[in-house]
Amino acid sequence: MGLSCGGKCVKFFLVVINIIFMLLGLGILIPGILMLADVDVINDEVLPLLQQLSFGALNVGDLAKGLSVTLIVFGTFVLIVSTLGCCGAFCQQRCCLIIYAILVLVFFLAKLVVVILWFVMNDKIQSWMKTELLKQLQTNYKNDDLNTHEISTAWNYMFMSLSCCGVNAVTGTTNDFDNSVWISSAGSKHIPIFCCTGITASNYASQTNTACTDTVTSGYHTKGCYDATYDSLSSYSTAFIVVGVCTLLVEIVAFIGAIIIIKNGGEDGKSLSGAAKMV
Known part of the structure; x- marks a missing residue:
């Protein structure tokens, strides 16, 4: 049948x-x-x-x-x-x-x-990821270049590729870099050059932008890298x-x-x- x-x-x-x-x-x-x-x-x-x-x-x-x-x-x-x-x-x-x-x-x-x-x-993973990123930035971000330190280089590429800076949003001279290893050798800088707009892997060594790196008043990526990463992955x-x-x-x-x-x-x-x- x-x-x-x-x-x-x-x-x-x-x-x-x-x-x-x-x-x-x-x-x-x-x-x-x-x-x-x-x-x-x-x-x-x-x-x-x-x-x-x-x-x-x-x-x-x-x-x-x-x-x-x-x-x-x-x-x-x-x-x-x-x-x-x-x-x-x-x-x-x-x-x-x-x-x-x-x-x-x-x-x-x-x-x-x-x-x-x-x-x-989901909420627990988000909280963990932000905490871990901040810990890595403060303990392992050491150099404002692309060849001296592997983890620092990874951060700098992240700043450029995701158009972000720090872990939390940067709003001025007081930011996530204040407690980083890098800040002790940064001189007058409050954020690295890779946080500035228009910076690429080929031109960063010749670029200066004190309004971005020193006074943090203009020309920098305002979005934090946690939000940038989360937005990219959440898509x-x-x-x-x-x-x-x-x-x-x-x-x-x-x-x-x-x-x-x-x-x-x-x-x-x-x-x-x-x-x-x-x-």
Whole structure:
């Protein structure tokens, strides 16, 4: 016995759902690729600083690069699974549908845990990141150049690439650099030259701007590097959360649709109980 009229409707719906699932897979894959290629946040110059920000046994630098690669792999896997479900529904292949339903259920549970943890831990992670950045700036920022000290160089590239200065927003001569190692050798400067607008890796050595570095009255980046980093990363996290929640809803519908088609009969017309005996 073939599918009933309702079963045929579910079959068509499941095909459509898996096409949407493919698009959501691309929605995970593409931000992962963009995040990996984002030279402002994760580049070889800034990476040494991010690797100093340890969270348990992990560090932000390796975690950020690993996350982007994970998203690329995961997005590709979602595309493969959605193709399996689409073919299983269209051709009424019970074996494909059973495998598909199991994988979708596993994906659903795993992503549900991740989404919950993200919302629960988000505020704590933000507070930790700002504290760690400030600690690194005050203890490891030592040189106003690009070749003397690796961590200082990473900070200076961050100032240029993200158009930021310090950790918190700079509003005058009293700022995060006051308690840094660098300030004792800074002379009349209150912020490094890399906090000034128009500074690049090729011209910083020949540039002077006392209104920026000494009096901190004009020509400097007012945004703190914590806000700049968070804004840059949150542009991706927002996309991940939206895609993740939509994917969860689609997975619920896809799982139910696959079970309905299996129960109503595959291409050989056997019921779910018959399929279970064969397995």
